[in-house]
Amino acid sequence: MAEIMFWEAVQRAHDEEMANDPLVYCMGEDIGVAGGTYKATKGLYDKYGPERVIDTPISENGFTGLGIGSSFLGCRPIIEIMSVNFAWLAMDQLFNTAAKVHYMSGGQLMAPVVVRSPGGTAHQLGAQHSARMEKVFMGIAGLRVVTPSNPRQAYGLLKSAVRCNDPVFINEHEMMYNMKGEVPDAEYFMPLEGSEISRGGKDVTLFGYNISVYWCQQAAEILSRNHNIDAEVIDLYSLSPLDREGIKRSVSKTHRAVIVEEAEPAVGVGAEIMAIINEECFYELDAPPMRVSAENVPIPYNHNLERAAIPDIQNVVDAVLKMFGRS
Amino acid sequence: MDSDLKKKLLREMLFARRFEERCYEAYVERKIGGFLHLYSGEEACAMGVIEAAQAGHDYVITSYRDHVHAIKCGMDPKVVMAELYAKETGCCKGLGGSMHIFGVENRFMGGYALVGGPFPLAAGIAKGIKMKGGDEICICFLGDAANNQGTFHESLNMAKIWNLPVLYVCENNLYGIGTRIDRSTAVVDQYKRVSGYNIPSEQVDGQDVEIVYDAAQKAIEHVRSGKGPYFLELMTYRYRGHSMSDSNAYREKEEERMWSKRDPIITLLDRLIEAGEITKDEYKAVDAKILAEIENEVIRFAEESPEPSMDLLNKYVLTENDSYASGGSS
Known part of the structure; x- marks a missing residue:
């Protein structure tokens, strides 16, 4: 490979x-x-x-x-x-x-x-x-x-x-x-539907896709190393259709969910996954799901403002700590 | 044009007229729902052009005013009417409707309801023909008002630079919905607008099917011989409003009277009578036969067909059992 x-x-x-x-x-x-x-x-x-x-x-x-x-x-x-x-x-x-x-x-x-x-x-x-x-x-x-x-x-x-x-x-x-x-060196066809467990964990599920999978992975490392929280990272590479079963399976295991998206929150991936969690496994939840999203703004040119407009790893860590009552 | 072909086109134009006018009645009776755009008055355009092409071999695509093109491509009028009646025996099983008639077996590639939408699709069909190495062409019928969409310019440009076998036929009926062409369009003669893309074009009388046929033959020969796209503008007029929900209050009665004197069916009929090739009685007999066929076969089939199964609701959203989607392959 x-x-x-x-x-x-x-x-x-x-x-x-x-x-x-x-x-x-x-x-x-x-x-x-x-x-x-x-x-x-x-x-x-x-x-x-x-x-x-x-x-x-x-x-x-x-x-x-x-x-x-x-x-x-x-x-x-x-x-x-x-x-x-x-x-x-x-x-x-x-x-x-x-x-x-x-x-x-x-x-x-x-x-x-x-x-x-x-x-x-x-x-x-x-x-x-x-x-x-x-x-x-x-x-x-x-x-x-x-x-x-x-x-x-x-x-x-x-x-x-x-x-x-x-x-x-x-x-x-x-x-x-x-x-x-x-x-893989050999020809490889990936199913267009589904999701992948990017990192297994038991305490909280971090849902990411595309670039936010990295923020989730790195946040999970920090949570594990510094806060003794074992986060699972689910890679939702298929946004349509979404993997309802995969979402349900993970939340039913960890009982907590944080969705991380680079986009503005309204009518977004996070909103949709929250709705699926509500529909599929609401009674499995130990805490209300959270989403980490971009600010609701057009993206500014200035570097510092631009970085502030979209989520980063620390935002994901902070959201999880808040969910666990540690902030 | 020989006498047999003239008589055939006369019969087909009359059939189209009776079909459309019967749709009008069915719509008033609420047997047909949604939007309904009728072709009455414009029959010589579709008939003349598609007659000059190879129906069922060449690809045809058009807008929402699509029943007559579909039938001329070889589709059974019964399945077209059944589609208008939203029945399961309709060409699209009741999922399409008047604006979305499809007959892929007859290479009628559909009616589309976004004004100007078929321009690039037609160029794409022509691209597909070229990649597969066939001798077919794609004929795209659209109205004059579609030429104010960006897709018109984008598609003509691409069709020219890639030398695609596509014939664009502009049915210029002088109105975009309810707005007269000179109030919406800087250049009224549509064939002139095409010169900016270095595509040959011609404007002819769209009310005389023989003129349309001759012009289409020339255009089709150009496209089929590999010389690239061609644009044919047919000056025509629709008798009904843009759709059935149209008050038709924006046109002068005098204008309507003038165009009714240039009716494509009457024009050809008078010529045939004058030449002694048909008598008035023969024509009346043909008409009676058409009316009977539409009533006893076409309408009856649509009326008696079943409603679509409710299982159809979720069918055809995505293709079924695609192994690359679900991971059944590797």
Whole structure:
């Protein structure tokens, strides 16, 4: 098992799937000749040519719709939208067409498109390049939403997303492309549904996804080392559908839940998981669930203000200590 | 155009007219729900273009005013009507409705209710054709008002730079819902707007099916021969309001009268009568037969079909038993 970077894992999945099926192609802004803003398609233009590695005009709704149309004929486009902030422009085609066409055609058409897009707050990119949009996508029936937290997931989820017959939105993170992690040498398809136990524990469950899995893992280490609290970390890599059983199983074991999200709290991942806990295992709880979320603000440019707008490891530790009455 | 083809198109346009007008009645009777957008007056557009194409081989996609295109692609009018009646025997099992007719077997790729939504989908279908190496083309029918959406410009640009086999047909009926084109659109002649993308385009009379057919043949030949996209503007008029919920209060009676004199069915009928190729009585007999077919077969089928099973509610949200979703594969 080799240790590779996140972007290399995404690139490998592209390469293997394009080699496997001539109807798999990829498109997006600057992904071809320029090799991709995050290198996710590096080298593929030379290998597969301009018909299958397509540099698009800056027309997010247009090229997303074009990808969807081609998928009606059995093509499997992997569409890169350079930033989720730009994905707002493609919401019409993603939500009105991709998510609904299988249903409204009475099962006649499928839209097996993959849309990958990095979101999240990075390094002083300002309000219009720092959005976290997963909560919007996960609320739309007919669309799968996954969000990898490491290179293995980035590779395995993209592989499965390409072959799945449903439209899949893959929410990546601007800050994670150079992260290293082990990826199996053999071909690996990760189920698009479910969750993973990132760290086993018995006292409290920390729910994270994408980058917040790291905050949870590191908070769990601090809680264990300094406070004798044994936290379990659940990686909710599938945001739609959410793993109700996995959520219930963990909360039924630890009886406490803290959800950590990089986005604003309203109508978000934390709110949804709290609702699931209420519905599935309310009487298992020893304390009201808590969420650690971003401030309800557009992301500011100033570095210190930007860091203050989103959660960090200490916020997670503090929330758990508060839950245990230790603050 | 030979006499047999003219008579066939006359019959098909008349069938389309009677079908749509019967939908109007069914809507008033509340047998059809939701929004209903009728094609009466515009028949020569779909009939002329799709006749010039290879129905069932070439792909067709359009907006919510979609019944007639679907039928001309080869769909059974009974399953179209059953869909309007929201019955399980409808083409989409009652999940789609008037604005979402689909007949994928006939390569009718659907009716879509977001104005301008099909522009990029059509380019994508053309991309798919190209990747698979077929000789089909994709024909996208949309109204003039759709051209004020960003997808129009985005799609024409992509279709041109990637040389995609797509024919965009603009059914210019002069109104975007209830707003006249010159009040909403800087350039009224839609074919002129396409020159900015270096795509060949033409504007012709959409009320004369022979003119439409000839123009479409030329356009289709261009697209099929690998020369890239083409834009055909057909000047037409819809007799009914935008939809059934439309008061139609925004049009002058004189304008409506003028267009009714250019009715596509009457225009062709008069020509055939003058040439001695059909008599008035023969035409009346054809009409009676169509009316009987619509009543005794189409409407009856829709009326007598069952309501959809409640199991359909949660079906088709996602595809079923996908092993890559659930982890049954590796």
